[in-house]
Amino acid sequence: MDILHAKGVYKGFETGEGSLQVLRGVSLSLQAGQSLALTGESGSGKSTLLYLVGGLDLPDKGQIWIADSDIATLGDPGRAALRRGMVGLVFQQFNLIPSLNVADNLAFHARLSGSEDAAWTAHLAKRLGLSAFLSRFPEQLSGGQQQRVAIGRTLAARPALVLADEPTGNLDEATGDAVMKLLLELVSETGAGLLMVTHSKRLAGCLDRQVHLHAGIIA
Secondary structure (H helix, E strand, O other), X not given: OEEEEEEEEEEEEEEOOEXXXXXXXXXXXXXXXXXXXEEOOOOOOHHHHHHHHOOOOOOOEEEEEEOOEEHHHOHHHHHHHHHHOOEEEEOOOOOOOOOOOHHHHHHHHHHHHOOOXXXXXXXXXXXXXXXXXXXXXXXXXXXXXXHHHHHHHHHHOOOOEEEEEOOOOOOOHHHHHHHHHHHHXXXXXXXXXXXXXXXXXXXXXXXXXXXXXEOOEEO
């Protein structure tokens, strides 16, 4: 079953120099349990497509389905509910809540969606090497540790689709590789689909499939 199906997606923006067409008829699909790398040069539309799939913006034309929901028909509250439960996002910026400790950051999204499972969250903390840091705050963690918290926070709600935008972009190569390995293992453990934007062919090669965007078109 496709957890994600995008068909004929167009997206443009108005700039000071006129209209800029970023996506031009993009179609792709992703099954539950599969991982897909979205590659392309800067400005090719990778992050724009990811934001559209996450319901953070709407396409000008075309359809995006998450499972059996056309996200354009859900309205803002429906798309927000989708992001709290069915869709999880991991960004290059960690976006942790500085006033919450690691334990509360990990549980934050699951609590919002009413799907908190203490045993599952504890399992994630252990697998991510965070069990000894649960009482610490984000500023007391390294970059790699903060990104592991961000991954755990996303997966704690057991989303059916995980969207990751350059999730290791702020980390050195060795730390990034370790975080990437954990992300792939844990997403696989949940059975979720993973759509990851990356500029790295090496990291893209770790995923099941690759799609290359060039000038808003899948090459």
